Amino acid sequence: MFEFNVAGLLKELTGATRSYVIDEPLGDVDPELVAVEPVQGVVKFTRTHDGILVEGKLASVFEVACIRCLETFHLPLTIEIEEEFHPSIDLRTGASLPVLPGEEETTISPQHILDLTEVIRQLFLLAFPAMPTCTQKCQGICPLCGQNRNVRPCTCANHIVDSRWAALAELLNR
Ligand SMILES: [Zn+2]
Numbered sequence: 001m002f003e004f005n006v007a008g009l010l011k012e013l014t015g016a017t018r019s020y021v022i023d024e025p026l027g028d029v030d031p032e033l034v035a036v037e038p039v040q041g042v043v044k045f046t047r048t049h050d051g052i053l054v055e056g057k058l059a060s061v062f063e064v065a066c067i068r069c070l071e072t073f074h075l076p077l078t079i080e081i082e083e084e085f086h087p088s089i090d091l092r093t094g095a096s097l098p099v100l101p102g103e104e105e106t107t108i109s110p111q112h113i114l115d116l117t118e119v120i121r122q123l124f125l126l127a128f129p130a131m132p133t134c135t136q137k138c139q140g141i142c143p144l145c146g147q148n149r150n151v152r153p154c155t156c157a158n159h160i161v162d163s164r165w166a167a168l169a170e171l172l173n174r
């Protein structure tokens with residue numbers, strides 16, 4: 001999916017580059033990421049001394065539930081990739097190279113496949129707002145009557161009395 005064979009680029013000199021246009025569905029890489037549009041953008045691979053530097057900007061649109069009104073809405077997100085990938089075998093000798101802990105997702109496979117899936121997944125998760133709201137003005141659901149106040153205002157607000165005055169209001173209502 002977001003896999004690239006970099007055997008050719010690894011054989012080139014430091015500074016050599018390749019660019020790829022990405023237009024791929026994200027698929028079900030994460031239950032929290034429900035993409036309704038393909039992941040689109042351009043990534044540039046640059047041969048570095050140690051491996052391949054991946055830079056790029058990717059965007060997609062996700063289906064998210066608003067924390068106030070609980071309705072789903074479409075949230076566009078953009079991520080910027082800047083990650084260096086390292087080969088897992090020496091290209092000339094074929095010997096295995098050590099993979100450092102925590103660098104598994106930025107390791108090029110022995111078949112020279114550079115897989116961006118995990119990096120893309122993590123960056124989109126990071127880009128997600130902690131408390132997504134459908135609009136800044138979302139009125140949310142009324143805690144008293146359950147009405148979605150974006151659809152139709154309810155009249156509960158008129159009856160809500162500050163708790164400090166509740167006792168007094170009760171007296172007056174008698
Ligand atoms: Zn909302």
Ligand SMILES: [Zn+2]
Pocket residue numbers: 142143144145146147154155156157
């Ligand atoms: Zn209400």
